[in-house]
Amino acid sequence: MAPNSAATRPKDELDLADQLGHELVRFMRLITKAKSQVSKQGPDGIERAAYAILFCLIHEGPQRTSKLAEFLHSEISTISRQSSALVQHGLVERQADPEDGRACLLAPTAEGLRVFDENRKQRNVWLADVLGDWTQEDRETLNELFGRLNTGIENNFPDMTDSAPADSVHSKGA
Numbered sequence: 001m002a003p004n005s006a007a008t009r010p011k012d013e014l015d016l017a018d019q020l021g022h023e024l025v026r027f028m029r030l031i032t033k034a035k036s037q038v039s040k041q042g043p044d045g046i047e048r049a050a051y052a053i054l055f056c057l058i059h060e061g062p063q064r065t066s067k068l069a070e071f072l073h074s075e076i077s078t079i080s081r082q083s084s085a086l087v088q089h090g091l092v093e094r095q096a097d098p099e100d101g102r103a104c105l106l107a108p109t110a111e112g113l114r115v116f117d118e119n120r121k122q123r124n125v126w127l128a129d130v131l132g133d134w135t136q137e138d139r140e141t142l143n144e145l146f147g148r149l150n151t152g153i154e155n156n157f158p159d160m161t162d163s164a165p166a167d168s169v170h171s172k173g174a
Contacts, residue, residue: 065083
């Protein structure tokens with residue numbers, strides 16, 4: 001793979017990347033707005049951000065608080081506070097870590113799985129409404145391309161140790 005330098009990329013490739021960057025920023029703003037419309041707390045009084053913990057536990061399995069903080073790019077104190085609320089509401093339970101009896105793992109409860117599934121169904125209905133006038137082929141293509149984009153991002157995180165000039169790091173109109 002070529003070095004991440006504007007000098008090694010064709011202008012038309014960089015122009016398309018700039019358009020994509022603009023659309024991604026727009027997408028993130030719209031998702032943030034949609035999340036705020038749902039409110040900061042769900043109907044059960046749990047912070048919406050805490051559901052990210054539940055998502056992680058369901059998809060990755062029981063985890064230590066430190067691993068959740070790393071996975072969610074958050075502070076341990078924040079994860080601790082949010083997971084305590086999930087435990088109080090019966091959505092997550094603490095279990096002894098089989099590798100280290102002094103530590104505990106957080107794991108979803110049956111109620112946590114039910115609440116997660118309910119939230120997921122609501123999200124799916126909303127997304128189906130958003131894509132309601134798209135063809136089946138377009139929806140399938142979007143899923144395929146979005147998956148490829150996510151994989152590309154996962155495999156190519158920016159190298160912030162590079163000594164690139166400041167003006168090439170910041171794109172205009174990001």
